[in-house]
Amino acid sequence: MNDAVLGATFFAMDSGDLDHETALVARAQAREVKAFEALYRLHFGRIHALCRRLAGSHALAEDCTQEAFVQAWKALPGFRCDSAFGSWLHRIAVNVVIGHQRTALRRSAWMRDDGDDALDSCAAPAEGPDVALDLDRAIAELPPGARTVFVLYDIDGYKHEEIAELTGLAVGTCKAHLHRARRLLRARLTA
Amino acid sequence: MTNEIKTDEIRDEALRKAVASLPREVAPERDLWPGIATRIAPRRHRFQTWSIAAGVASVVAVGAILAALSLHRLQAPAALATRQPSTQPRQVAAAAPSPNERTRMLAATIRRSTRQDPSTQTVLLKNLDLVETSITHIQQALNEDPGNPGLQPLLYQQYRDEATLVAAAQLVEIQTTTGVISP
Numbered sequence: 001m002n003d004a005v006l007g008a009t010f011f012a013m014d015s016g017d018l019d020h021e022t023a024l025v026a027r028a029q030a031r032e033v034k035a036f037e038a039l040y041r042l043h044f045g046r047i048h049a050l051c052r053r054l055a056g057s058h059a060l061a062e063d064c065t066q067e068a069f070v071q072a073w074k075a076l077p078g079f080r081c082d083s084a085f086g087s088w089l090h091r092i093a094v095n096v097v098i099g100h101q102r103t104a105l106r107r108s109a110w111m112r113d114d115g116d117d118a119l120d121s122c123a124a125p126a127e128g129p130d131v132a133l134d135l136d137r138a139i140a141e142l143p144p145g146a147r148t149v150f151v152l153y154d155i156d157g158y159k160h161e162e163i164a165e166l167t168g169l170a171v172g173t174c175k176a177h178l179h180r181a182r183r184l185l186r187a188r189l190t191a
Numbered sequence: 192m193t194n195e196i197k198t199d200e201i202r203d204e205a206l207r208k209a210v211a212s213l214p215r216e217v218a219p220e221r222d223l224w225p226g227i228a229t230r231i232a233p234r235r236h237r238f239q240t241w242s243i244a245a246g247v248a249s250v251v252a253v254g255a256i257l258a259a260l261s262l263h264r265l266q267a268p269a270a271l272a273t274r275q276p277s278t279q280p281r282q283v284a285a286a287a288p289s290p291n292e293r294t295r296m297l298a299a300t301i302r303r304s305t306r307q308d309p310s311t312q313t314v315l316l317k318n319l320d321l322v323e324t325s326i327t328h329i330q331q332a333l334n335e336d337p338g339n340p341g342l343q344p345l346l347y348q349q350y351r352d353e354a355t356l357v358a359a360a361q362l363v364e365i366q367t368t369t370g371v372i373s374p
Binding site: 040045070154186 | 210212214220
């Protein structure tokens with residue numbers, strides 16, 4: 001697969017939408033809840049899709065989506081519009097989900113920074129010839145470390161260095177996770 | 192070897208297409224905004240620690256009193272039942288503190304605590320009435336069958352429900368006096 005930045009298209013907006021969003025951000029920064037609700041209505045679908053794919057479960061994804069918007073509200077006065085609001089919000093959501101995963105890490109060391117050994121210890125996804133391909137479901141069934149890297153890299157267009165910074169993994173480990181994720185998904189595609 | 196590389200390329204292409212076709216937006220199963228709005232809502236007044244502490248202390252005190260009453264009432268029927276299994280059930284009720292008096296005290300506490308929130312007051316008083324009715328029925332059943340092991344835990348649960356109602360009323364009072372929605 002090419003290393004194309006697929007996520008670059010995620011927050012593409014025309015100038016009219018951008019002006020509207022910028023105005024909403026300014027009002028939300030002035031603590032206007034209605035404006036923040038409008039921003040929520042604009043972005044919740046994308047943020048929830050991200051959380052759903054990263055978290056791998058509906059319940060956790062909803063918690064993370066909610067938490068991401070609450071954290072965004074708290075951090076909004078410090079947002080300097082250096083990047084698009086959607087990108088900024090996206091990164092907050094990624095941090096929220098990874099924060100949840102780090103909590104889980106304390107219980108099960110799925111994200112150990114020990115290269116391929118960690119990948120080998122991950123549970124294999126449920127596979128079967130009769131299972132119709134549902135990529136979202138296949139992604140949810142990936143081992144958590146592989147899922148995180150695959151979603152961030154192949155779907156959201158993050159670079160390995162950025163993923164390494166977000167997850168605390170080594171770049172080499174990220175690449176290994178990606179390799180494994182693609183291999184497992186390819187197997188599902190051709191099953 | 193060349194065939195293997197070709198197969199991998201075909202699979203990569205299929206995966207790339209599948210990824211590109213993923214929906215960019217996925218709606219959650221429920222509207223998450225109400226939960227977010229609650230969490231980001233501004234608090235009406237400044238946080239008053241002393242007031243919260245006083246409220247919590249009064250909730251604990253009422254809870255302790257109710258627990259003591261509950262234990263006393265639970266032990267009384269059991270003790271009498273041991274001495275006089277089923278011959279004088281009326282004495283069992285006579286040994287316990289007056290239910291009417293206690294009910295009036297609890298209702299007064301709820302009314303006082305929720306005087307600024309009539310709708311909550313109505314709900315809590317209705318619930319108190321239900322709990323008191325349950326207590327009466329359980330006590331009647333206990334008089335008829337003192338050795339029934341299922342009745343005493345049931346009665347104890349009703350007393351706990353009473354304590355919960357009073358605690359809820361106290362929390363309403365804290366919220367209305369301090370403006371803190373979720374202490």
